[in-house]
Amino acid sequence: MTILSEILDFNREFVNEKQYEQYETTKFPDKRIVILTCMDTRLTELLPKAMNLKNGDAKIIKSAGAVVTHPFGGIMRSILVAVYELGADEVYIIGHHDCGMSSIDTDSIVSKMVNRGVDESLFSTLKYSGINMKEWLRGFSDVTESVKRSVDVVRNHPLMDKSVPVHGLVAHPDTGLLDMIVDGYEAAAKQ
Numbered sequence: 001m002t003i004l005s006e007i008l009d010f011n012r013e014f015v016n017e018k019q020y021e022q023y024e025t026t027k028f029p030d031k032r033i034v035i036l037t038c039m040d041t042r043l044t045e046l047l048p049k050a051m052n053l054k055n056g057d058a059k060i061i062k063s064a065g066a067v068v069t070h071p072f073g074g075i076m077r078s079i080l081v082a083v084y085e086l087g088a089d090e091v092y093i094i095g096h097h098d099c100g101m102s103s104i105d106t107d108s109i110v111s112k113m114v115n116r117g118v119d120e121s122l123f124s125t126l127k128y129s130g131i132n133m134k135e136w137l138r139g140f141s142d143v144t145e146s147v148k149r150s151v152d153v154v155r156n157h158p159l160m161d162k163s164v165p166v167h168g169l170v171a172h173p174d175t176g177l178l179d180m181i182v183d184g185y186e187a188a189a190k191q
Helices: 003-016 019-023 043-050 074-084 106-115 121-128 143-155 184-190
Strands: 033-038 058-063 090-096 166-171 178-182
Touching (some): 003 019, 033 043, 058 074, 090 143
């Protein structure tokens, strides 16, 4: 049995038994917040529990390292949609200690791509097309600085409502303890 077939079998049972009813909510976040956090598996259930969030309380966006890599990329677009269309009044950027992005090695990833069938000549084409793989796949050495950079990108985005607080936090992936890095209320008050 494949993982997909296990998921689909469970899903049919989940729906037939109406287990979804306990999760019913709307598309609008009850606590009016949007969170950008890491895709780390340790945070999947831990972070919402550590923040006292239940289903429907927040819009949660996940990416490797909780990093806003491009001011007009998909992450920033999702944050702007959450604020302007879905009623989020605050933004939380939440990185975490022991993040895989803090030790990422671009050369190793490229090597793994080649080992799994990506044509090595493609990387020359990308380079001459203006794609810097080291920059595009780069991680960070300090999660606190990474969170601050992402907060700055969001807060200073030309399309962001300057009255929206943009908070920066770092979570401990084992306990859920949150360290405040940037108090978005202070920054928004100065605007």
